[in-house]
Amino acid sequence: MISTDKPTGTPARRRSHRWFIALLLAPTLVGMGIFTILPILGSLVLAFFEWDLVSAPTFNGVDNFVALGADTTIRRAFINTIGFVAIAVTLQLALAMFLAVMIQSRMPNWLRLFFRSTFFFPLVLSAASVSIFMRYMFNEQFGVVNWMLNLVGISSVPWLTTQTGAAAVVIFVFVWQNFGFSFLILIGGLASIPKELHEAAEIDGASGWRHFRNITLPLISPSMLVASVTAMITALQVFDQPYVLTRGGPGDSTRSAVMVVFEAAFQRLEFGLASATGLVLMLIIMLITWGQFRLSRRLVFYQ
Amino acid sequence: MVAAAAVLVPVMWTLSTSLRSPSEAFDLPPHFIPLGFDLTAYREVFVQIDITRLVLNSALVTALIAAGQMLTAAMAGYVFARMRFRGSNLLFALVLATMMVPVQVTIVPVFMLIRGMGLSDTLLALIIPAIPTAFGTFLMRQYFMSLPTDFAEAAEIDGAGPWRTFFSIYLPLSAPGMAIVGILAFNYHWNEFFRPLVLTNSEENFTLPLGLVSLQGHLGTGSISVVLAGVIISMIPALVVFLFGQRYLREGLTAGAGK
Structure with missing residues (x-):
């Protein structure tokens, strides 16, 4: 890094320089201090208290964390979230990978542009709005999805009223909206592979699958890592889709960890429990991120 | 296909x-x-809910957040790109670290802070906490580092102080970088659902996504086309961004994904 504005010259000038730095940084740093760092510390403290906002907070040690494991609804929500992440992220990455490789094949430029824009489009929509219209489409009696299934001779599926059906819809809606992001990262990665390598592989007579397995996959692995980390972090925080589509039901079948935070704090006024849940979620996010980067040192091939 | x-x-x-x-x-x-x-459904959506209010709320919240982020991120990004002072690296690392904190972890204390400030159930409650941006600061720092330093040297020789150098030379030059920050902020906050759900209570302070979800709740399955008309109205600005700002948005979204 080159520094151009070294504080030189008279003391007065140096002082004005310090003011300049301080004032330019102030809005960002003070804002983050108040609205990010202070709240994290607050959460850390609050997690060990019982507080309903009305009476005085009482210290209750690790009770909130014990409750996380003991409460069947909360435990179910965490299990749901982990399962959701595993399935949704796998589907999203596989789909994005497949489409990214397909779009590299020979096709007219306008068609490539059309596909790319189409896959990108859901990213500009709100998850809440998407969930609103998807909820109608997956309606059992008059939904478009069942109508199409009936056309091909499959009888109507009770999508939102059965546990597996509801979970499948939440996964579908999430992947529908987010695969474009993984796709964007992966086409970026594919575009950076030198053409000569593909040509060399073709001259050597590598077949489609061998070519993909031995050339494309290793070279795209850094992008794959980024795509999977970002997808997992987004999926772990899933809230809008299950909230709008199912409100966590039927039963607790689609309740997510973030829904537990929301319900504990703002419906039942158990602020300590909500903070503890949020912290555990953050811990899981950090662990997964760290684990993926460690794993990547063995699996990812950097050019 | x-x-x-x-x-x-x-x-x-x-x-x-x-x-x-x-x-x-x-x-x-x-x-x-x-x-x-x-157009019955479109007329109905104005009758059944105050969608004008929702649109105005969303527009106001989103515009102020975007403007605030563009300016504060440019200011902080410039300092982190160009100035060295004791602790500057540590401070920048701290800013980056806040990117890892999910909004759900901080929401309970933020809710209390907002209450303490007397801002519960106001649009300001949505705007103020969203202005400091770690990712925006990071993007702007990258942007300023890509600009040549000659201008600063020339300005200094001409006797311009750091303020003049920043505000009349570098800030205008950073417009494309600020556009990326602005469009990202727009895309995120126009569509945002979780924070408005927590921080606002009365319908007059709802933003579009929240208003539409509650509309769907009120109406049940009776008037699908009315709810869908609302959904389409809420998509129009997103469509504009998609058509005209796609490149910026793509660049911004994948910026963190580089090397």
Whole structure:
């Protein structure tokens, strides 16, 4: 890094320089201090208290964390979230990978542009709005999805009223909206592979699958890592889709960890429990991120 | 091809159903092509909820957050790109670290802070906490580092102080970087659902996504096309961003994904 504005010259000038730095940084740093760092510390403290906002907070040690494991609804929500992440992220990455490789094949430029824009489009929509219209489409009696299934001779599926059906819809809606992001990262990665390598592989007579397995996959692995980390972090925080589509039901079948935070704090006024849940979620996010980067040192091939 | 259809069909269905009279919304076979042009649903959405209010709230919140982020991120990004002082690296690392903190972890204390400030259930409660941006600061720092330093040297020789150098030379030059920050902020906060759900209570302070979800709740399945008309209205600005700012948005979204 080159520094151009070294504080030189008279003391007065140096002082004005310090003011300049301080004032330019102030809005960002003070804002983050108040609205990010202070709240994290607050959460850390609050997690060990019982507080309903009305009476005085009482210290209750690790009770909130014990409750996380003991409460069947909360435990179910965490299990749901982990399962959701595993399935949704796998589907999203596989789909994005497949489409990214397909779009590299020979096709007219306008068609490539059309596909790319189409896959990108859901990213500009709100998850809440998407969930609103998807909820109608997956309606059992008059939904478009069942109508199409009936056309091909499959009888109507009770999508939102059965546990597996509801979970499948939440996964579908999430992947529908987010695969474009993984796709964007992966086409970026594919575009950076030198053409000569593909040509060399073709001259050597590598077949489609061998070519993909031995050339494309290793070279795209850094992008794959980024795509999977970002997808997992987004999926772990899933809230809008299950909230709008199912409100966590039927039963607790689609309740997510973030829904537990929301319900504990703002419906039942158990602020300590909500903070503890949020912290555990953050811990899981950090662990997964760290684990993926460690794993990547063995699996990812950097050019 | 199948994937493109899977993306487009739901959107087409939403559009064409919103353009039909409420009684036709249940039609099977459903309509995917918006041939009809019945604006009843669009008129109804103005009657059934105060959608003008929702649009104005969303627009105000989003615009102020975007403007605030562009300016504060440019200021902080400039310092982190160009100035060295004791602790500057540590401070920048701290800013980056806040990116890892999910909003759900901080929401309970933020809710209390907002209450303490007397801002509960106001639009300011949505705006103020969203202005400091770690990712925006990071983007702007990258942007300023890519600009040549000659201007600063020339300005200094001409006797311009750091303020003049920043505000009349570098800030205007950073417009494309600020556009990326602004569009990202717009895209995120226009569509945001979780924070408005927590931080606002009364319908007059709802933003669009929240208002539409509560509309769907009120109406049940009776007037699908009215709700869908609202959904389409809420998509219009997103569509504008998609058509004209796609490149910026793509650049911004993948910026963190580079090397």
